[in-house]
Amino acid sequence: MATLSWASRQSWMHSEVTMRTERYAAMALSTTHLMAGVVLLLLSGWFIAASAVAGLGPLAATFNYVIPAAMIRFLALLRILAGYGEKYFGHAALLDKVSQLRLSVFDGVMNGRADESRAEELERLGQHTDALASRDIAALFPLISAAVLALLLSVFGLLVFPPLLLLLAITVPAALLIALWQWRGLHRQRSQLSKGQTAYTAAIEHYLTSASLWHHGMSNRTLEASQTDWQSARHRLRETENWGDWRMTVFAMSLLLFAAAAPPQEWLGSPYLMLGLFFCLSLPDWLGPAIRAMSPLAEAQLAEAELHKLMAVSDRVAVDGEEGVARLPIDTLSLSSLRPQRGQFHESGLDLTLRRGELALVQGSSGSGKSSLLLAIAGLLPMSGKLLINGGDVSTISPAQRRRNLLYIEQFPVVLADTLRQNLLVAAPGASDDALRDALVATGLEAVLNDGLDQWLGETGRLLSGGEKKRLGIARALLSDAPVWLMDEPFEGLDQAVIERLSVLLSRERESRILIVVSHRELEGLQPDVRLSLDV
Template sequence: MTSHKVLHGSAIVLAITNAITAIGLLLVSGWFIAACALAGLSMTAILFNYVVPAAVIRFLAISRIASGYGEKAVGHSSLLTRLNQIRLRIFSRQLAEQSPNDLRGEAIEHLDQGAQAHANWWLTVFHPNVSNMAIIVGSTVILGWLAPNTLPIWVAMVALNGVVIIWMWLAHDANTKRFYQGQRAARSELEYHLESASLWPLSTHLASAARWKGRSRTWLQHRFIARIIDAISESFLILSSGLAICVLLILGSSSMHGSALLMLPVMLLLAFPDWFGNSTRSIQPATHARAAKAAMVTTTQNSALESNVGSSYTVYLGTPQGQPNAVFEPPISLHLKRFQWHYDGQQSVRFGKSINGRFNAGQMIWLKGGSGSGKSSLLKAMAGLIQSRGNIAINRESLEHLLPRQRLALIHYVPQMPYILSDTIKQNIVLAQPVHARVSDQQRKETQLIVQAEQLTQALEFAGLTWQPHEIQQWVGEAGRPLSGGEMKRVGLARAFLWDAPIWLLDEPFEGLDTASITHIQTQLQAMKNNRLIIIASHIWPHQSEPDITIDLDD
């Protein structure tokens, strides 16, 4: 920690030195050129001392280069040291409270972005503004000493642009907040749209896709607004600098006309947009650092509000947009009121059959109808995978405010042909296995692995998969052994068993299976329905049992 403070202090000193030598080089060079010209015109060139100013200019130039490179080297070393410390502190605290598997990609990204922004703030925000303060103070002292008549113009110039910086801060701060909100919303929709598609096949017309397009456009608009704010401030700097030079030359003291000292305020004003622009350009990184830090704090506070589905089916969900948390406790009941799937295509608009009713845990629902009647579409609409109209609620708690991943924690959809990843059979199934708390004790780790292995065995038995332990290590998918249609369906059922959601939506689970397999699956489903609701869309129904409720979409 001490070495970090030394590096940081050295970087600040070098940044101030670089700024002072830069402005000193500018002023001395400008004065020297004007003095040389005046000496030549006044026939006093032979008496003019060129050596001392030239030596000062070279010294300032070398000092500026050395301090500039030194600030970059020391500053970046301090940045990396600070970044490592912040990351270690944040992630150590998070991992002490929860499993590393519980830290989702979005949460990790927020934490890392916040750490980077906080560490980078010193280089992108603090150093430029400290340097500019040194330049303003030094320039004010020099002008007050050598050209006091120009000091009011200089002070007015700095004050006016100070007001611009305040305006920029307010504008960027408001825009950055909206930018981060839109970014999080767009990424949430995009993650769901892309990542969920590999496991739960979706149609090309998704509500999530439409929402993502709208939110991504809003997100890009905020980026465009940020560029407009920066362009306005840069233009104002240039215009105000030019106006100040004109006022100085027109209204300036006549006593300075013909004096090389007149070049001092002129050179300062000419360079004003460049060095003062460092402050205006630091506003956007400053607001982003503030927003990223706020997102990081929110992530650390709300990480415990992730979905948690256990064997009791009590689901605690932290809902977005400040709405109250929803607690779904057993027994689960599904309420549909004028609920129908909705297809809004470019050439046509279609609606499914309106469904009303209450369906309870312990029931098995048969959703039947001819080909094209909308059985699969209705299941996807219930799971929130496609657009829908009407009301859907669990325990009379509406699902409209839930994020897609939260909704899928409650309602598990098994498609007709589950997607098979290019991986082992085991990994294709255990990807749906619930995440357990991280344990450090070796004996507890071994116990946890035994429990997970037992759950996998139970899932295979439930789905009627008779693979041996060495067989589930086979590579399947595009790069491995292709699975038959029946095997793919049963992999989907095994995933549902491990996912352990209180509501199952099964799309054609019996199609393509032999009689023995159908009998086994139906028997297992009858046993599983005791503490969950199972809705099956199918052309056929096994003769071994009768559904509790039948919904015919052809009626």
């Protein structure tokens, strides 16, 4: 990863502090929300009983109804405000966590995948990071809130109403057993669901790629079987989740019957006796979220395991130290009998020498190996022959240096489900906002920039058109400042005005770098120094 400037490091540290503050605020408000709800229920029960008892005796004239009623209204308002606050800070912390996780592993996927599975891998990456980032809000906050409330109720029972301690002593172990039982079942079924989804996706892709055989009556039994398995796994998961709620409800009702059948004799006639009954009634509201948290917790643990595998792959392909991915001053790029080891290509390979300031236009029919050639030069496909940089063999530099300096700009750039800013920072983590805006303006993306750098682009960048995604890839190349650009169909699907604008941009950029452009189009403004046809 590129070295961050002092200002960028300060910005990153500020982002870390902000995210930590948002997380703690959301956790505190989540606990407050749950605590206010349970205390509200207990206080209401006590108030009803106290009002009834006071009305029967000499306390009727002296019992203060105003204070408990005001406290009930205050707790109701506090619960509402804490709920909204939790959602606000929790959502902000969630978005920040998603961005952080995706940026931390994006390079691992991009460097560790050199074929068409990269987009599919990134889609799974998005699902894993979403699950892991949601762990705090969906799982840890309910569990922490339940534990804090149990502690507070224990203190209340110890100081005010000791019979409550007996109910807590029964409730806490039972809740732990239900949660453990729930987690084990959900962890197993989440794993089965993940495997089923992978198999179902593979079956769909296989069926779609075999579209040319459909008219021959190709069977889709494999697809139907994998779909049935996936749907069955989802159904079992939902049933287990629902069973957790049912177990907690049955336990609460059983505890309520126990409390009502054997009330402590010394507390008969006291309004505090209602606290035990309302405590039992509050259990689904108090411990229900903690039981339901077992599902996102199991999902997050599986996602974390998958991300650890991914990071292990990225560690094997990464370069130790920042110097390993520095920009190299490349003056010449020479190909000698170079031949990608995929698809059809000239048996003798390709010979070509380009110098800084030169542009080569590669053309050929579909399947002639144009994209494979670029991938081989970038080190993303195995090759035979020689590739020389400044007269030295490419094997003398690391794979990461090769990818950093021989930049492959793909035909369909991958767009993260993240903000516009983060989609640009993957190319230059230390870039300033002005640099990001300049890159967008240079590629004709002013309209996208109008909504700001922090706009959310949606899953796989669905808010961008195909042409905008292409230009986003070129904007990333500008930010990376690689000395060699390997551009795969950069003009495909663009209108004439945009093509002319990009042609001017490439003509300017070629002055300081080497460009190899694959394109079906004949462009007058491009004026290539070398034309290559890969058709035999």
